Amino acid sequence: MTNPKSQQTALIHTDYEAPSGFAAFPTAIHHASTVLFKNVAALRSGEWREKNAYTYGLHGTPTTFTLEARLAEIEGGLHCLLAPSGLAAIAMVDFALLKSGDDVLLPDNVYNPNRELGRWLADFGVSARYYDPLIGAGIAALIQPNTKLVWTEAPGSVSMEVPDLPAICKAAHEKGALVALDNTWAAGLALRGFELGVDVVMQALTKYQSGGSDVLMGAVITRDRAVHDRISQAHMRLGMGVGADDTYLVLRGLPTMKLRFEAHDRGARKVAAWLKARPEITKVLHPALEDCPGHDIWKRDFSGAGGLFSVLFDERYTEAQTDRFVDELKLFGIGYSWGGANSLAVPYRIQAMRQDWQHGKGILVRFNIGLEDPDDLIADIEQALGKL
Numbered sequence: 558m559t560n561p562k563s564q565q566t567a568l569i570h571t572d573y574e575a576p577s578g579f580a581a582f583p584t585a586i587h588h589a590s591t592v593l594f595k596n597v598a599a600l601r602s603g604e605w606r607e608k609n610a611y612t613y614g615l616h617g618t619p620t621t622f623t624l625e626a627r628l629a630e631i632e633g634g635l636h637c638l639l640a641p642s643g644l645a646a647i648a649m650v651d652f653a654l655l656k657s658g659d660d661v662l663l664p665d666n667v668y669n670p671n672r673e674l675g676r677w678l679a680d681f682g683v684s685a686r687y688y689d690p691l692i693g694a695g696i697a698a699l700i701q702p703n704t705k706l707v708w709t710e711a712p713g714s715v716s717m718e719v720p721d722l723p724a725i726c727k728a729a730h731e732k733g734a735l736v737a738l739d740n741t742w743a744a745g746l747a748l749r750g751f752e753l754g755v756d757v758v759m760q761a762l763t764k765y766q767s768g769g770s771d772v773l774m775g776a777v778i779t780r781d782r783a784v785h786d787r788i789s790q791a792h793m794r795l796g797m798g799v800g801a802d803d804t805y806l807v808l809r810g811l812p813t814m815k816l817r818f819e820a821h822d823r824g825a826r827k828v829a830a831w832l833k834a835r836p837e838i839t840k841v842l843h844p845a846l847e848d849c850p851g852h853d854i855w856k857r858d859f860s861g862a863g864g865l866f867s868v869l870f871d872e873r874y875t876e877a878q879t880d881r882f883v884d885e886l887k888l889f890g891i892g893y894s895w896g897g898a899n900s901l902a903v904p905y906r907i908q909a910m911r912q913d914w915q916h917g918k919g920i921l922v923r924f925n926i927g928l929e930d931p932d933d934l935i936a937d938i939e940q941a942l943g944k945l
């Protein structure tokens with residue numbers, strides 16, 4: 558510019574360019590709705606589906622592309638798309654892979670909002686049916702010609718049954734259905750979904766990936782380009798944008814995720830083993846314990862367990878008593894979600910949630926074991942049990 562800019566314009570335009578060549582470990586945080594093109598020809602040739610260039614903030618920035626590429630690599634997939642929450646990622650999979658007249662199968666222990674979404678799909682002409690999570694190869698009998706998708710969750714994040722993924726995948730693939738796995742519990746670390754045959758892996762990054770109880774985000778990871786392209790269409794059409802700062806927070810969590818996950822796992826196993834010996838508790842639903850339905854499958858398919866498990870109280874305790882137990886805990890917050898440093902406890906009305914519940918009337922309480930000293934958590938549980 559030859560003429561000096563007016564102050565107002567100078568507030569908006571500058572000729573300054575920072576020197577290139579800056580290098581540091583953190584991924585840069587790129588905020589953008591508008592992405593600039595060099596000229597009109599570049600704008601016209603912009604192809605949002607290809608991740609080798611930029612078209613609009615919604616379709617990706619260096620920050621979101623980096624997180625997607627890193628998650629795909631960690632999970633053993635090739636493609637990844639981010640969504641503003643884990644539930645949004647689930648919805649994106651459904652909208653991408655199901656259409657009017659189709660049928661979807663969901664495990665009866667599925668993450669409850671996924672179950673709700675399944676019910677809502679009826680309004681779009683898609684039937685959702687719920688199967689016994691321990692059905693294994695028996696799922697073949699449920700797969701109809703119009704069944705296009707089978708959801709799995711390993712394990713179910715409240716009641717913890719571990720499904721036989723290779724058997725379910727084999728039956729689904731023989732009948733032309735795709736299998737999606739909610740791999741949130743194992744953080745994409747302790748369970749290798751693609752190696753067991755699943756087509757689509759979904760993760761709630763809200764949990765271990767962020768690790769800070771301060772971000773909502775989800776991811777859908779695939780290996781097959783054609784399946785990825787269908788999900789990519791849904792990603793675009795539904796406008797699944799994620800915030801740059803949130804993306805950065807998830808990236809920041811990755812280097813420590815495995816160490817945190819293993820610490821959650823150690824703490825949870827210690828607390829779970831202690832609870833198993835308590836007379837107030839009839840069952841500890843932790844996949845690494847023999848009590849847990851599907852424990853043998855966990856042993857075969859998983860390399861770890863993380864911090865989330867549930868217990869069933871003896872039927873002699875009323876809901877008022879177990880609510881009091883949860884209220885009396887000092888180190889455990891009362892609240893949903895998990896995967897952060899803070900321990901949490903939540904009672905669930907599991908008998909009302911499930912069509913096939915076989916573990917009696919005892920109250921279920923779910924624990925997220927955080928990163929506190931497990932001995933302090935045990936002492937806290939012990940004092941709260943004393944108030945029952």
Ligand SMILES: *Cc1c(COP(=O)(O)O)cnc(C)c1O
Pocket residue numbers: 641642643644645668710714739741742761762763764773774775894
């Ligand atoms: C939390 C969670 C989700 C959803 O994640 P949000 O980011 O909270 O929407 C999905 N599946 C499982 C198993 C979860 O625990």
